[in-house]
Amino acid sequence: xxxxxxxxxxxxxxxxxxxxxxxxxxxxxxxxxxxxxxxxxxxxxxxxxxxxxxxxxxxxxxxxxxxxxxxxxxxxxxxxxxxxxxxxxxxxxxxxxxxxxxxxxxxxxxxxxxxxxxxxxxxxxxxxxxxxxxxxxxxxxxxxxxxxxxxxxxxxxxxxxxxxxxxxxxxxxxxxxxxxxxxxxxxxxxxxxxxxxxxxxxxxxxxxxxxxxxxxxxxxxxxxxxxxxxxxxxxxxxxxxxxxxxxxxxxxxxxxxxxxxxxxxxxxxxxxxxxxxxxxxxxxxxxxxxxxxxxxxxxxxxxxxxxxxxxxxxxxxxxxxxxxxxxxxxxxxxxxxxxxxxxxxxxxxxxxxxxxxx
Ligand SMILES: NC(=O)c1ccc[n+]([C@@H]2O[C@H](COP(=O)([O-])OP(=O)(O)OC[C@H]3O[C@@H](n4cnc5c(N)ncnc54)[C@H](O)[C@@H]3O)[C@@H](O)[C@H]2O)c1
Ligand SMILES: [Zn+2]
Numbered sequence: 001x002x003x004x005x006x007x008x009x010x011x012x013x014x015x016x017x018x019x020x021x022x023x024x025x026x027x028x029x030x031x032x033x034x035x036x037x038x039x040x041x042x043x044x045x046x047x048x049x050x051x052x053x054x055x056x057x058x059x060x061x062x063x064x065x066x067x068x069x070x071x072x073x074x075x076x077x078x079x080x081x082x083x084x085x086x087x088x089x090x091x092x093x094x095x096x097x098x099x100x101x102x103x104x105x106x107x108x109x110x111x112x113x114x115x116x117x118x119x120x121x122x123x124x125x126x127x128x129x130x131x132x133x134x135x136x137x138x139x140x141x142x143x144x145x146x147x148x149x150x151x152x153x154x155x156x157x158x159x160x161x162x163x164x165x166x167x168x169x170x171x172x173x174x175x176x177x178x179x180x181x182x183x184x185x186x187x188x189x190x191x192x193x194x195x196x197x198x199x200x201x202x203x204x205x206x207x208x209x210x211x212x213x214x215x216x217x218x219x220x221x222x223x224x225x226x227x228x229x230x231x232x233x234x235x236x237x238x239x240x241x242x243x244x245x246x247x248x249x250x251x252x253x254x255x256x257x258x259x260x261x262x263x264x265x266x267x268x269x270x271x272x273x274x275x276x277x278x279x280x281x282x283x284x285x286x287x288x289x290x291x292x293x294x295x296x297x298x299x300x301x302x303x304x305x306x307x308x309x310x311x312x313x314x315x316x317x318x319x320x321x322x323x324x325x326x327x328x329x330x331x332x333x334x335x336x337x338x339x340x341x342x343x344x345x346x347x348x349x350x351x352x353x354x355x356x357x358x
Contacts, residue, residue, distance in 0.1 A: 002219060004138065004226040006158060006233060013138060013162040013222045017211055020052065020165050023126075024059025027097075029160065030122065034095040036063040037087055039110035041070030044102040044128050047171055052101055052126070063099070064090050068109065072258060075105050075144050077153065083113045097122045097160075103129035103176075104136035104263075108154070111142030115157035124161040128168040130180020131264060134187070134221035135242075137162045139229040150250065152321065156234050164222070166214040177209065179264025181299050182245075186271060187221045189292060190241045191228075193337030195220050200291070203298055240341050243322060244331040245270030251316035252305045260306065268301035277345065277353045278332040288336045310354030314347050 002013040014026055030036070036056065040049055045067045056063045066086040068074050087096075100110035100123060107125050114123035125137035143154020169177065188196030198216070199206065205213045225242070232238040249266030261269070275292045278284040297303055305313070314328075323329050328347065333339045 002222045002226050004158070005230040009158045011158060011160055011162070013164060013226065015164040015166070015215065015218050015222065017165065017215060018167045019163075020167070021055055023052070023055050023163060024061070026161060026163060027056075027059065027061070027124070030061070030097050030124075031095045032060050032062070034062075034097070035090050035092050036061050036097045036099060037083075037090055037092060038063050038065045038099040038101055039068065039083065039106060039113070040065060040101040041068050041074075041103075041106050043070055044106070048101065048128065048168070052099075056099070068106065070102070070105060072105065072145070072150075075109055076146075077144055079109055080113050080116075080144060083109070084117060087113070087117050092117065092121065094118050094121060097124065099124055099126060100137075100159075101126045101128065102132070103127070104132045107132050107137050108142055108151075109144055111140070111157055111159065112144055112154055115142050115155040120157065122160050123157075124163065125159045126163045126165075129172055129176055130169060131176070131183055133164045133166070133169070133218050134180060135183045135225065137164070138222055138225045139239075140233070149319075149321065150254075162222075164218055166211060166218060169209060169214060175262060178299060178301055179262040181206070182264035182268040182271070182296075182301055184217055184221055185292075185295055185299075186242070186244050186267065187224050189271060189275075189333050189336060190244050190331070190339040191224050191337060192220070193335075195224075196291075196295075196336045200295060203295070207299065237341070240322065240329070241331055241339050244333065244339055245272075245274055247317050247320045247322065247328065247330060248273050248313070250320060251313045252308065255308050255312060255316055256306070261302070265302050268296050269303060269305050272296060272303055273353060274330065274332050276356070277330070277350065278334065280349065280353055281332070281345070283332060283334050285335070288333070291336060292333070305354075310351040313354050314351045317350070318347075 098114040127133045127137035140158035146152040245267040248270030
């Protein structure tokens with residue numbers, strides 16, 4: 001169990017293996033009299049939908065599924081509007097609960113529907129991808145995309161419980177597994193040197209999805225995220241460290257129309273460029289830059305953004321919603337296990353690093 005300490009809005013992250021049958025007892029704080037909705041996507045519904053429904057129903061919850069198509073293309077207001085219709089039709093009231101069963105897409109959409117339906121009803125996260133288990137299901141960022149950009153509409157809205165079962169990871173496609181690993185490496189770089197060492201030392205076992213390693217990794221990442229969120233829930237400072245590699249990554253994703261990179265792949269390349277820039281600015285030793293690069297290469301994550309031009313990437317980075325007052329805000333590692341927010345790196349330096357050594 002990892003606790004996210006947020007006063008009245010505190011909650012537990014329960015991490016285990018094959019613990020799904022215990023879901024009912026962990027939901028002892030959820031009223032059984034009101035209807036529940038289980039939001040999931042088509043793939044996850046086929047794999048796990050009936051089992052989770054059965055477990056909830058055998059614990060006396062009245063629950064109906066709502067299945068969205070899945071993928072970034074459905075993370076929009078039309079899907080949310082459709083969900084509201086289902087919620088009204090099922091008779092959800094203010095004591096009702098939303099169960100988000102799936103990856104980060106399902107979690108973000110379901111969380112947003114819960115945040116806004118009747119001005120907010122309870123929800124719980126059952127993340128089924130690595131990315132969702134170590135990152136997106138924790139911390140209460142919910143929302144959807146607009147045609148103008150990713151995650152432009154949303155709310156900070158914390159779940160009542162995050163239920164992580166690492167057994168879900170068995171069926172995850174390899175590319176999605178690696179996407180999650182990029183976020184895991186991120187925690188080592190920004191926050192925890194020992195954890196980074198662990199990722200180096202156990203890399204073969206991690207690559208083969210060893211359960212013990214997955215349990216350890218998930219617990220550590222959730223603890224780090226819980227600690228950061230407890231100190232800075234709405235990202236006025238510290239929480240921004242979790243965006244290491246993301247300003248670069250989002251620019252790569254957008255410029256290639258989301259066709260070339262998954263989120264984690266963009267983040268992996270972005271972390272390499274953040275580390276190279278940090279080394280160029282003299283704030284991180286070359287050994288640390290090499291260790292970061294080598295670990296990312298070992299896991300088979302991409303290290304290059306193809307033939308995009310440095311200047312085009314910088315122009316795209318300027319549009320990032322995390323920037324304030326038109327200045328590019330960057331997270332740069334200052335060592336393995338430590339990082340800082342910078343808003344004074346010149347765009348010329350960023351473009352230069354992007355065009356170097358390719
Ligand atoms: N809220 C946050 O703090 C936060 C943080 C990071 C990312 N995100 C968001 O998360 C989204 C990406 O999430 P994701 O990477 O989990 O993608 P995803 O939800 O699209 O899941 C990836 C794919 O794996 C499938 N899948 C899920 N679980 C499975 C399982 N156990 N077995 C087999 N297949 C399974 C899904 O159906 C989907 O096709 C993005 O929209 C991103 O913006 C949010
Ligand atoms: Zn991310």
